Amino acid sequence: MTAPIIVTLTVNGEPVSQAVEPRLTLVDFLREAIGLKGTHVGCEHGVCGACTLRLDGVTVRGCLTLAVQCEGATVETIEGMTESGAMKDLQDEFVERNALQCGYCTPGMLMSAAELLERNAMPSREEIREQLSGNYCRCTGYQAIVDAIETTARKRGALGR
Amino acid sequence: MNDRSAMSVLDKPNSYIGRSVPRPNAKRLAQGRATYVDDIVLPRMVHLAFCRSPYAHAEILSIDSTAALALPGVLRVVTMADLQDYCTPWVGVLDHLKGIKSAPQWPLANGKAFFQGEPIVAVAATSRAIAEDAVDLIEVDYKELPPVTDMETALDPDTPVIHPELGDNLCFERSIDSGDVDAAFAEAAVVVEETFHFNRHTGVTLEPRSIICDYNPADETLTLHMSVQCPHMSKNLYAKHLGLDEDKVRVICKDVGGSFGLKIHTYSDEMAAGALTVMLGRPVKFIADRLESFTTDIHARDHRVTAKMAFTQDGEITAVEMDDITGIGPYSVYPRTSGIEMNQVANLTAGPYKHLNYRVRARVVFQNKGVMCQYRGVGHPIAVAVGEALIDKGAAALGMDPAEVRRRSFIPDDAYPYTSPSGAIYERQSHRQSLDKLVAVMDYEALRREQRVLRERGIYRGIGFASLIEVTNPSPAFYGVGGARIASQDGCTIRLDPTGGITCATGVTEQGQGTETIIAQIAASAVGVAPGQVRVITGDTDVVPYGGGTWASRGAGIGGEAALQAGKELRRNILEVAGAILQSAPESLDIRDGEIVDAKSGNERMPLAELGRLVYFRGDTLPEGLQPELVATKHYVSRSYPFAFTNAAHACLLEVDVETGLVKLLKYWVVEDCGTVINPLLVAEQTRGGVVQGIGAALYEECLYSPEGQMINGSMADYLLPMAAEMPEIFVDHVTTPTETSELGAKGVGEAGTAGAPGAVMNAINDALGPLDARLSHMPFTPDKILRALGKT
Numbered sequence: 001m002t003a004p005i006i007v008t009l010t011v012n013g014e015p016v017s018q019a020v021e022p023r024l025t026l027v028d029f030l031r032e033a034i035g036l037k038g039t040h041v042g043c044e045h046g047v048c049g050a051c052t053l054r055l056d057g058v059t060v061r062g063c064l065t066l067a068v069q070c071e072g073a074t075v076e077t078i079e080g081m082t083e084s085g086a087m088k089d090l091q092d093e094f095v096e097r098n099a100l101q102c103g104y105c106t107p108g109m110l111m112s113a114a115e116l117l118e119r120n121a122m123p124s125r126e127e128i129r130e131q132l133s134g135n136y137c138r139c140t141g142y143q144a145i146v147d148a149i150e151t152t153a154r155k156r157g158a159l160g161r
Numbered sequence: 162m163n164d165r166s167a168m169s170v171l172d173k174p175n176s177y178i179g180r181s182v183p184r185p186n187a188k189r190l191a192q193g194r195a196t197y198v199d200d201i202v203l204p205r206m207v208h209l210a211f212c213r214s215p216y217a218h219a220e221i222l223s224i225d226s227t228a229a230l231a232l233p234g235v236l237r238v239v240t241m242a243d244l245q246d247y248c249t250p251w252v253g254v255l256d257h258l259k260g261i262k263s264a265p266q267w268p269l270a271n272g273k274a275f276f277q278g279e280p281i282v283a284v285a286a287t288s289r290a291i292a293e294d295a296v297d298l299i300e301v302d303y304k305e306l307p308p309v310t311d312m313e314t315a316l317d318p319d320t321p322v323i324h325p326e327l328g329d330n331l332c333f334e335r336s337i338d339s340g341d342v343d344a345a346f347a348e349a350a351v352v353v354e355e356t357f358h359f360n361r362h363t364g365v366t367l368e369p370r371s372i373i374c375d376y377n378p379a380d381e382t383l384t385l386h387m388s389v390q391c392p393h394m395s396k397n398l399y400a401k402h403l404g405l406d407e408d409k410v411r412v413i414c415k416d417v418g419g420s421f422g423l424k425i426h427t428y429s430d431e432m433a434a435g436a437l438t439v440m441l442g443r444p445v446k447f448i449a450d451r452l453e454s455f456t457t458d459i460h461a462r463d464h465r466v467t468a469k470m471a472f473t474q475d476g477e478i479t480a481v482e483m484d485d486i487t488g489i490g491p492y493s494v495y496p497r498t499s500g501i502e503m504n505q506v507a508n509l510t511a512g513p514y515k516h517l518n519y520r521v522r523a524r525v526v527f528q529n530k531g532v533m534c535q536y537r538g539v540g541h542p543i544a545v546a547v548g549e550a551l552i553d554k555g556a557a558a559l560g561m562d563p564a565e566v567r568r569r570s571f572i573p574d575d576a577y578p579y580t581s582p583s584g585a586i587y588e589r590q591s592h593r594q595s596l597d598k599l600v601a602v603m604d605y606e607a608l609r610r611e612q613r614v615l616r617e618r619g620i621y622r623g624i625g626f627a628s629l630i631e632v633t634n635p636s637p638a639f640y641g642v643g644g645a646r647i648a649s650q651d652g653c654t655i656r657l658d659p660t661g662g663i664t665c666a667t668g669v670t671e672q673g674q675g676t677e678t679i680i681a682q683i684a685a686s687a688v689g690v691a692p693g694q695v696r697v698i699t700g701d702t703d704v705v706p707y708g709g710g711t712w713a714s715r716g717a718g719i720g721g722e723a724a725l726q727a728g729k730e731l732r733r734n735i736l737e738v739a740g741a742i743l744q745s746a747p748e749s750l751d752i753r754d755g756e757i758v759d760a761k762s763g764n765e766r767m768p769l770a771e772l773g774r775l776v777y778f779r780g781d782t783l784p785e786g787l788q789p790e791l792v793a794t795k796h797y798v799s800r801s802y803p804f805a806f807t808n809a810a811h812a813c814l815l816e817v818d819v820e821t822g823l824v825k826l827l828k829y830w831v832v833e834d835c836g837t838v839i840n841p842l843l844v845a846e847q848t849r850g851g852v853v854q855g856i857g858a859a860l861y862e863e864c865l866y867s868p869e870g871q872m873i874n875g876s877m878a879d880y881l882l883p884m885a886a887e888m889p890e891i892f893v894d895h896v897t898t899p900t901e902t903s904e905l906g907a908k909g910v911g912e913a914g915t916a917g918a919p920g921a922v923m924n925a926i927n928d929a930l931g932p933l934d935a936r937l938s939h940m941p942f943t944p945d946k947i948l949r950a951l952g953k954t
């Protein structure tokens with residue numbers, strides 16, 4: 001353990017400045033220091049994807065990133081993405097298709113899915129499954145999640161988005 | 162007992178039963194606005210971490226916590242000696258499991274550690290990180306004892322006895338000998354035999370076990386925020402073992418991040434959190450990390466089964482004999498015991514079939530590994546896989562189609578109610594119909610043709626079937642008769658609010674399966690409003706009627722029936738009030754879409770909101786003598802059968818790469834019969850999720866232990882799980898045979914997917930490899946095992 005370091009960053013559009021222990025992970029920082037509980041912890045190991053969020057526009061694992069590495073960075077979480085409406089259609093489709101049961105994997109799943117749809121507007125089912133291969137879900141069996149993402153892509157295509 | 166008359170809400174045109182209504186509570190989860198236990202922060206809350214045994218079996222010689230205590234932020238460091246006055250031990254036995262025995266278990270090890278990961282010392286600190294730092298500073302002196310890990314030799318005379326006071330390492334034994342097994346085998350045209358290994362695996366809920374215990378010494382109340390399936394059971398157990406007044410214990414269970422049976426058991430570390438909150442008088446939080454989850458969550462299966470099956474020349478099964486041994490770790494888990502899984506294997510193997518000659522010897526043994534207990538499917542995956550694999554083997558020996566052998570051996574449709582040779586009573590099942598539908602939807606004949614063509618080209622595809630029965634809607638026969646205070650009845654309280662809205666509190670619980678949604682659908686249909694008008698409250702023992710919660714696939718069948726009866730009662734009450742106000746006979750009125758209407762014409766008479774306004778605020782204007790009652794409570798317990806058995810037919814299509822040993826799942830089909838389907842969307846998703854957990858058991862998941870009893874793959878990187886890329890598309894269809902035990906007619910569906918998949922996958926792999934004379938029966942079917950079966954390594 002070493003002395004706390006001040007880190008200044010933007011979280012969901014809000015400036016944040018806090019003293020943190022160098023060992024504190026970004027996901028723990030968000031959950032404990034900022035009170036943003038939407039990003040979850042499943043393995044603290046980079047494997048399950050429950051902590052998936054955006055750092056400077058890139059999808060990362062919140063449990064493999066240290067808060068002190070985020071000096072000057074922009075972080076977006078499920079809460080920010082919800083508020084901006086950036087993936088409202090995707091979220092609605094998850095609910096409609098029952099692509100979530102316990103919901104613990106869902107914020108991370110949605111962050112991964114949103115990234116895929118930005119990169120590839122009309123992914124095949126195989127490509128969707130491939131993209132989700134770093135997101136563990138114990139409840140759904142994945143098919144409903146794949147359906148929801150595929151339907152969102154199709155609807156966006158029809159709207160010319 | 163069943164009054165499914167013409168007036169039944171199930172048949173009304175505005176019934177919401179049978180509709181694919183999405184879950185209103187899912188929105189919250191999709192927006193990151195759920196409340197899991199770890200999201201809750203209470204004033205002055207402290208965090209727990211544990212020093213755990215690194216050994217599978219050891220005596221604790223001394224504990225030095227001086228350095229840990231000196232760490233700033235550490236509030237208390239305790240061993241079992243410190244908790245003696247705060248918590249009594251527990252023993253996982255039930256009266257109706259004759260002869261079952263186990264040793265007392267404590268919140269912290271009491272002199273000896275019996276498995277790797279058993280908690281020895283608890284540290285309470287101002288943060289989890291500090292508590293973990295302090296754990297690293299604790300010094301424990303151990304004397305290693307010889308570990309007993311191999312269940313096959315656990316009962317050998319020269320194997321050390323884990324709990325000497327028990328006399329031996331046998332926890333429980335059961336035998337069945339029904340009919341004339343020896344004669345049946347002697348007369349059989351074909352006898353097949355095989356030894357199966359069912360890997361020890363575990364639940365891996367994405368949200369780990371989580372608890373906050375909050376004791377208020379001023380009024381001696383204990384509030385537990387728990388990720389749990391059965392709040393009332395926990396209320397009883399924490400009161401009992403912490404020596405508190407049960408009526409002053411409240412369990413609150415908001416969102417649960419997966420449970421699957423894992424979160425219905427008593428865990429030492431959670432009970433230690435209970436003891437510490439009483440000791441400290443402030444809230445204590447414990448959230449298991451992933452290593453703690455792997456080593457101390459209950460594990461499941463770990464069975465070796467040797468079984469044989471006899472057939473007539475016509476392909477009818479005449480006898481089954483089997484020997485099952487299972488290793489459960491050092492304790493039978495409290496309060497449900499670790500004897501139930503074996504009991505289910507003994508009760509249910511070859512359950513769909515009409516053979517009358519059945520012999521079982523099953524033994525449950527102690528060992529120095531993690532504890533084993535009830536997890537999704539409980540025994541069914543083993544019973545199904547054993548029976549279904551032997552049928553396929555028999556079909557091959559007879560030169561018959563495996564689907565045809567099943568058809569010939571099913572209990573005949575006109576034989577129900579039927580008592581199986583193990584004593585299980587089946588109300589009514591649809592095996593033939595389900596299998597016929599399955600064979601049609603998968604286009605079985607075409608798949609067989611394709612398989613033959615592909616084989617010529619060196620591509621090995623396999624088709625595997627599994628027909629199954631599943632225990633659901635349990636009566637007190639499961640636990641209550643054994644002395645456990647685990648409710649099999651459940652209740653529902655339903656209320657008309659002044660707004661015209663309906664509030665419904667139920668004892669069954671939500672873990673994402675959709676309980677709240679189906680309760681709303683049922684209540685809405687029973688009263689006569691839209692489901693959106695119904696708010697459902699679950700998971701708070703101060704608020705909901707006393708009930709069992711979620712286990713053994715009981716939510717829809719038991720909780721649903723209570724909601725239906727409560728809703729009907731409220732409807733009667735409302736119509737009585739409306740009749741008095743409107744000066745009409747109550748029977749001439751109906752409630753549709755939140756309006757009181759004329760039953761015949763459908764003409765609107767009064768909105769429910771207006772009735773609410775009059776009743777709650779203008780009692781002075783009501784007809785004389787009228788005392789309206791706009792709250793109704795009903796309970797339901799299954800009486801006429803001990804269980805409602807569901808049935809299903811599964812099929813798996815896969816391809817084995819005979820060069821690499823890799824299995825590619827191509828497609829999966831399920832035709833299930835859970836009786837009345839309340840919400841087809843939710844039934845399908847429960848089935849899919851269940852199938853994927855069964856696939857995990859068949860192909861990937863295994864808790865690997867060293868000979869010393871160390872779990873060697875306790876991380877998500879090392880313990881393989883089913884992921885999206887490898888999972889097949891799963892087709893789900895239904896046959897509907899409502900149970901006559903309730904008006905609703907619903908049976909459970911949460912576990913049947915997990916019950917069938919391991920057997921179907923095993924049969925498909927063996928079907929694929931049949932032409933190469935390779936056969937597998939040791940799960941999980943890893944590439945390495947497949948290559949070995951093919952003689953390639």
Ligand code: FES
Pocket residue numbers: 040041042043044045046047048049050051052061062063064
């Ligand atoms: S918690 Fe970060 S990947 Fe699992």
Ligand code: FES
Pocket residue numbers: 099100101102103104105106136137138139140367418419673
């Ligand atoms: S919905 Fe429970 S883990 Fe995905």
